Amino acid sequence: MTSPPSPAYEGVPPTIEPLEVPIGERGLWRRMPKKVWVGVGIVATYILVALLAPVIAPYDPLLINPANSLASPTADHLLGTDQLGRDIFSRVLYAARVDLPIGFLGAFLPAIAGTLLGALAGFYGRWVDTVIMRTADVVQAFPAYILVIVLVFALGQGARSIIIAFTVLAWVVYARIIRGEVLRVRDLDYVHAARVAGLRNLRILRVHVFPNVINQTIVYLPSDIVFATLALASFSFLGLGIPPPTAEWGAMIADGQPFITTNWWFATVPGLAIVGLGLGLSLIGEGFEEALRG
Amino acid sequence: MSGNLLEVTDLRVTFDVHGRRVTPVDGVSLTLERGEALGIAGESGSGKSLSLKSIIGLLPPNATVGGDLRFALDQESPIPYAPADVHGHGISIIFQEPMTALNPTMRVGDLIAEGPKLHKGMGKKEAEERAIELMRLVGIPTPERRARMWPHQLSGGLRQRVMIATALSVEPQLLLCDEPTTALDVSIQDQILGLLQELRTRLNMAIIFVSHDLAVLGEICDRLAIMYAGRIVETGPVDEVFADPQHPYTEALMTSVPSFGATTDMLIGIEGRPPDPRDFPPGCRFAPRCDYAQEDCTAADHHLASVAPGRTTACIHPELIEGLGQ
Amino acid sequence: MGRFGFVGKRLLQVIPMLFGIVLVVFMVLQVTPGDPARQIAGLRASEADLDEVRESLGLNDSVLEQYGRYVGNVLQGDLGFSYKSRKPVASIIGDRIGVTVWLMGVGLLLVVLISVPLGVISALRKDRPIDHIIRGLGLLGMSMPAFWTGVILLLLVANTTGWFPSGGFGETFWEKAHHIFLPALTLAIASSPFIIRGLRAEMISVLESDYISTGRSIGVAGSRLVRRFVLRNAAGPGITLVAIEAGFLLFGAVVIETTFALPGLGQGLVIAARGRDLPSVQGYTLLFALAVVTIYLLSDIITAILDPRVEVGK
Numbered sequence: 001m002t003s004p005p006s007p008a009y010e011g012v013p014p015t016i017e018p019l020e021v022p023i024g025e026r027g028l029w030r031r032m033p034k035k036v037w038v039g040v041g042i043v044a045t046y047i048l049v050a051l052l053a054p055v056i057a058p059y060d061p062l063l064i065n066p067a068n069s070l071a072s073p074t075a076d077h078l079l080g081t082d083q084l085g086r087d088i089f090s091r092v093l094y095a096a097r098v099d100l101p102i103g104f105l106g107a108f109l110p111a112i113a114g115t116l117l118g119a120l121a122g123f124y125g126r127w128v129d130t131v132i133m134r135t136a137d138v139v140q141a142f143p144a145y146i147l148v149i150v151l152v153f154a155l156g157q158g159a160r161s162i163i164i165a166f167t168v169l170a171w172v173v174y175a176r177i178i179r180g181e182v183l184r185v186r187d188l189d190y191v192h193a194a195r196v197a198g199l200r201n202l203r204i205l206r207v208h209v210f211p212n213v214i215n216q217t218i219v220y221l222p223s224d225i226v227f228a229t230l231a232l233a234s235f236s237f238l239g240l241g242i243p244p245p246t247a248e249w250g251a252m253i254a255d256g257q258p259f260i261t262t263n264w265w266f267a268t269v270p271g272l273a274i275v276g277l278g279l280g281l282s283l284i285g286e287g288f289e290e291a292l293r294g
Numbered sequence: 295m296s297g298n299l300l301e302v303t304d305l306r307v308t309f310d311v312h313g314r315r316v317t318p319v320d321g322v323s324l325t326l327e328r329g330e331a332l333g334i335a336g337e338s339g340s341g342k343s344l345s346l347k348s349i350i351g352l353l354p355p356n357a358t359v360g361g362d363l364r365f366a367l368d369q370e371s372p373i374p375y376a377p378a379d380v381h382g383h384g385i386s387i388i389f390q391e392p393m394t395a396l397n398p399t400m401r402v403g404d405l406i407a408e409g410p411k412l413h414k415g416m417g418k419k420e421a422e423e424r425a426i427e428l429m430r431l432v433g434i435p436t437p438e439r440r441a442r443m444w445p446h447q448l449s450g451g452l453r454q455r456v457m458i459a460t461a462l463s464v465e466p467q468l469l470l471c472d473e474p475t476t477a478l479d480v481s482i483q484d485q486i487l488g489l490l491q492e493l494r495t496r497l498n499m500a501i502i503f504v505s506h507d508l509a510v511l512g513e514i515c516d517r518l519a520i521m522y523a524g525r526i527v528e529t530g531p532v533d534e535v536f537a538d539p540q541h542p543y544t545e546a547l548m549t550s551v552p553s554f555g556a557t558t559d560m561l562i563g564i565e566g567r568p569p570d571p572r573d574f575p576p577g578c579r580f581a582p583r584c585d586y587a588q589e590d591c592t593a594a595d596h597h598l599a600s601v602a603p604g605r606t607t608a609c610i611h612p613e614l615i616e617g618l619g620q
Numbered sequence: 621m622g623r624f625g626f627v628g629k630r631l632l633q634v635i636p637m638l639f640g641i642v643l644v645v646f647m648v649l650q651v652t653p654g655d656p657a658r659q660i661a662g663l664r665a666s667e668a669d670l671d672e673v674r675e676s677l678g679l680n681d682s683v684l685e686q687y688g689r690y691v692g693n694v695l696q697g698d699l700g701f702s703y704k705s706r707k708p709v710a711s712i713i714g715d716r717i718g719v720t721v722w723l724m725g726v727g728l729l730l731v732v733l734i735s736v737p738l739g740v741i742s743a744l745r746k747d748r749p750i751d752h753i754i755r756g757l758g759l760l761g762m763s764m765p766a767f768w769t770g771v772i773l774l775l776l777v778a779n780t781t782g783w784f785p786s787g788g789f790g791e792t793f794w795e796k797a798h799h800i801f802l803p804a805l806t807l808a809i810a811s812s813p814f815i816i817r818g819l820r821a822e823m824i825s826v827l828e829s830d831y832i833s834t835g836r837s838i839g840v841a842g843s844r845l846v847r848r849f850v851l852r853n854a855a856g857p858g859i860t861l862v863a864i865e866a867g868f869l870l871f872g873a874v875v876i877e878t879t880f881a882l883p884g885l886g887q888g889l890v891i892a893a894r895g896r897d898l899p900s901v902q903g904y905t906l907l908f909a910l911a912v913v914t915i916y917l918l919s920d921i922i923t924a925i926l927d928p929r930v931e932v933g934k
Binding site for chain 2: 746747828829830831833834835836837838839840841844848849852853926927928929
């Protein structure tokens with residue numbers, strides 16, 4: 001999986017002092033489709049909500065009030081209350097503080113791990129390359145979600161297990177991209193020249209490899225965040241994810257399902273929160289892909 | 295063998311690329327008589343292939359075609375047509391790469407039988423027999439056996455013959471050839487050229503042959519049009535153009551003729567690169583690379599003008615061309 | 621012999637893969653916290669009782685020996701006994717497998733019925749309004765958690781119309797079909813967006829190829845062009861797409877069976893995982909992995925049959 005050569009490298013002379021290459025292709029940001037900015041707006045809103053939840057939320061998300069359980073929406077409780085009388089609106093807001101970081105970590109950690117392993121494989125070659133890439137083959141041959149279930153079972157319930165499981169699975173794609181890019185760039189004249197000049201690999205990586213790879217990474221990253229968030233919600237829904245009483249969207253849907261006929265908003269709204277985040281991220285990923293292809 | 299078969303006037307192909315309009319074919323006009331063979335020569339990116347594809351309406355959907363296209367199928371004189379009208383009716387095309395031009399999941403006999411089935415109302419059996427007949431016509435040995443084969447089981451030369459048989463299956467009066475010999479071995483090239491020449495006289499079929507290779511064009515064509523940067527810069531009978539080029543680009547093209555059988559259409563021998571269609575230079579588009587360029591060359595657009603009977607050039611200083619010094 | 625040689629080779633590749641999967645599952649579960657002996661013997665069991673249980677389970681042997689024994693047993697169809705119900709895992713799986721096969725079968729059927737037309741239309745009308753609508757719906761579908769979609773379908777369809785049961789499974793063929801429809805639809809909504817997206821890309825690349833130009837130039841158009849020139853060329857990659865999606869489909873089944881209270885393998889796996897019932901988890905995982913590997917194999921074979929070029933391939 002090698003990437004098409006980016007115009008950023010064309011005509012770069014073999015100088016001793018490597019030229020600073022701008023991140024990504026020139027003008028890429030300018031021809032980014034509108035949908036990317038819509039997506040960025042949506043995701044930024046979620047991040048704001050997560051940060052400001054303690055300020056915006058009218059109630060403590062864990063405050064139980066059995067006397068007022070399963071209440072319908074009122075001015076006091078915008079989305080009513082759950083089976084334990086907790087304010088659903090506050091819980092939906094607070095859940096962003098759980099789902100967002102875990103979703104992001106579940107995507108960023110594999111990206112970082114994949115980048116490091118891919119760079120190692122590309123730069124050192126030989127047995128390092130063989131070990132890393134064969135491992136990648138094995139991971140890819142394995143039915144992905146089954147591995148997540150087994151890992152979560154083995155590592156125990158909770159966010160940590162899900163993040164680890166995702167890292168074990170998703171690093172492969174990034175490693176392949178980075179390795180391909182390193183191999184391509186390594187053979188270019190100016191990197192030889194840079195080597196001769198005593199530049200450390202790290203700097204070569206930062207100046208010559210990273211800018212090209214970042215664009216492709218941004219295409220994959222949003223959908224991985226969506227997957228990680230969906231998986232977290234799914235595991236919580238199944239009772240294998242975030243343990244109660246923490247507010248988490250998937251767990252809230254599980255709480256709300258028995259009351260779907262009477263209190264339909266209970267299970268519906270947390271789901272809408274997931275859908276909104278997913279849409280925002282998908283718009284970013286898809287728009288970026290369009291801009292890169294065009 | 296009289297009267298015009300095809301008239302193309304002011305053909306323009308425009309693409310919309312990220313909101314910017316690009317016009318790689320910019321005002322091409324040409325006429326073709328019944329049974330005539332016209333060659334269009336030019337480097338890659340000159341618009342020669344796009345011109346050909348717009349005649350038969352095979353451009354990608356994001357292309358806009360402007361200008362006037364007329365074709366005489368059964369009429370006395372050419373009448374305007376919509377490009378899709380000629381699919382299977384009067385005009386056929388053969389491509390450069392016979393491997394990618396043949397449907398990989400269709401037996402070659404079935405592919406050739408498509409035309410007769412669609413346009414001659416033939417039944418399955420009859421169409422299959424017609425396909426074998428056509429395969430024999432294009433010189434494929436043991437056609438009964440080969441009709442049952444898949445494209446990947448045939449050699450490059452045989453594939454191109456299958457492509458030609460497919461094109462002939464709709465009994466065209468005009469065969470468009472998009473560098474049909476470029477991807478083939480030299481000896482096979484000769485055979486395919488010979489076959490086209492033979493079919494042309496036998497079926498009284500007109501041909502437009504696009505290539506970067508003047509030697510190939512010289513072998514098969516009556517008349518030549520030289521294209522550069524989206525425009526025709528010179529036309530005339532093949533022998534006359536070869537003997538006495540009236541445009542500096544033609545001359546440059548001839549001195550840089552690649553050896554017969556070169557597989558790319560990148561020409562070496564001319565200084566510089568063909569201009570980017572996104573940014574054509576003003577006036578004569580060849581001027582920046584022209585040895586004879588004068589100040590007035592870049593002043594205004596120059597159109598084809600007659601210099602002798604049957605000969606036109608877009609150059610305003612043809613008298614400066616020294617010739618090839620034979 | 622060409623194509624059969626291909627299938628044979630592909631079969632040979634599957635066997636070490638299966639051993640690898642069993643090994644990974646086994647190894648991963650070895651590090652699982654918790655003492656199986658304690659789970660079986662109960663909280664009040666004495667240390668001597670625990671030792672006895674350990675000895676009977678072979679837990680005192682080395683990991684390698686345990687693995688060897690496990691593989692041996694698996695090959696004989698013995699997947700061990702559930703810590704919870706004490707019943708053989710193989711028979712528990714046998715009781716539950718029918719539901720999952722139904723769910724996957726009907727789900728896959730719906731996936732194909734939804735994805736193929738939408739993917740084809742989207743590609744044929746690339747960048748037109750209908751394409752934008754289909755792609756927008758796809759993005760929406762990808763963002764919806766399957767279990768939530770299920771809950772919403774229950775709310776909107778089952779509750780308002782009363783046409784569909786809200787959970788459980790039936791006895792007769794029609795009862796089963798009736799019960800499985802909404803869960804299968806949920807599964808299809810969750811997986812179709814990926815298939816539509818992949819199919820669209822594949823169709824577009826086929827539509828841009830030279831042989832389509834050849835077909836059009838001789839007057840093949842409309843549905844005949846799609847049928848005779850496009851579909852068969854796009855079918856192979858399309859089937860591969862569905863196969864790759866199979867792992868995801870299985871995970872969807874796990875979630876959806878729980879949502880709709882379907883007594884299938886997925887629900888069984890969740891119950892086993894919640895109860896930390898190790899032999900059952902092992903059994904289910906093994907079966908799921910086997911299913912995915914089989915689906916990959918089948919898709920390769922179908923692709924080979926569809927594409928005449930695979931004859932001599934590796």
